[in-house]
Amino acid sequence: MSSGITVNGLTKRYGAVTAVDRLTFDVEPGKVTGFLGPNGAGKTTTLRMLLGLVTPTEGRALIDGRRYADLSEPRRAVGAVLETTGFHPGRRGRDHLRILALAADIPFSRVEKVLERVGLADAADRRVGGYSLGMRQRLGLASALLGDPNMLVLDEPANGLDPAGMAELRDLLRDLAGEGRTVLMSSHVLSEVAQTVDRVVIVAAGTLRYAGTLTELTSAKTETLEAAFLRLTSNQDTDPASGAAPASAHR
Template structure:
């Protein structure tokens, strides 16, 4: 009798997750949650612990302390993991002499899915014409699409991708954005690691930012942007500030204009018009995710300047640790000798 795949809602929970390599702490008491039906961006500078965290979540590295679970279970405890979790941590985990179709057929055999699913995935990610070409000749963008096809073979509820937009041209990035939104719309859980902040800002619902292995911010994109404000310039700034004050809106001088504590540009314009004040410039003035990212990570780096070392050692399995169990994550390479990204 064939076992019924374990397909819970797909909630990811990271609690007190810690990983030490000797005296170096790569991930330090990390806590965050990824909700089903949403795209969560996982951000951090190089060496911040992103890839180490994802590898612990996928059972490729044992944590020193804490837990990383999917629907309350560790990856190793999921009996049919490829139908629950699909992942792509690297775009190079295939034999260069093997065609894309044959690469996916091998993964499909491990996952227990029919070869017809392979052709469906090649069509879905937009590389059916290259299916019989050797993958070693693929561009980085095509490799990313092949990795995504592999991650989706088991029709998983949870999808974990590390830098999925790397190597994609503008058209490919636009396609990826729409594709990820489609997957989230189906109720799947998406955790996306990326350093392309402007792209993340247009794609994700929630953001987790880490630095030096610790969480420095978590929330929706709107929450992290903070209170909406506007910037306005006028030749009669005192009169404009007074009119805004009488309307119950605070403002403060900035450069040759005002920062207004309101994001309603039409209302600000109407107040200026009613007061007979000319407006030379009026625009939304939110903190961009990129600015927030650098402010948070640079502040954390400054606070931890005296920590011993900033580069993680090679991510090898410590003595006595076992490789991933049978049914390892789709399109996830075994631990490599590269430094955490």
């Protein structure tokens, strides 16, 4: 069973620029957590540090208590989608997944299961170069699910999906969380996030603005997620724990 994600004092500096500044939050198993922030807030950098693609300047990001680099079978522990451009256009969708399965010593039978689960079974023999953006998103999600991981880290998984596709994604993510998995997703589609997540982590300018349940965030001031998001990301003096000013933004 997953013990979730722990981010503690996570910081990344590029010379004089601080992209992520002492972020601290937890992502619980059995729930869908939305990771939100405006462009340039440091979301992707944070996810890349979590997945060992970027080295933190300070702090740590742990998966089930360990760094990603220390996981013995990372594809079976974490399924991640950070972009949907890493596909060979001449390769068929099924073959793309089979190559990943072969590299991770995962049986090909698992390929068929994930194709079915993400709704891509009928297009599995088409070349990826002919896929729409939404279909590439589904293929990326299938890749993330291939190792049957306890944890999913998804960057903008709803990008390019039509309303039916977003509804299917919503149901899938909630089903996965219901199985006890840890699900962390970033998204700019706040209306969809509001229907999908249990908890939210909001960042702006690399700092934490809020971490807690969606219900607590929206009910305290009787506002929508969009209104709360705009309030928190436009006021740099906001307390990250409660949304009230003025308190340190770096707890």
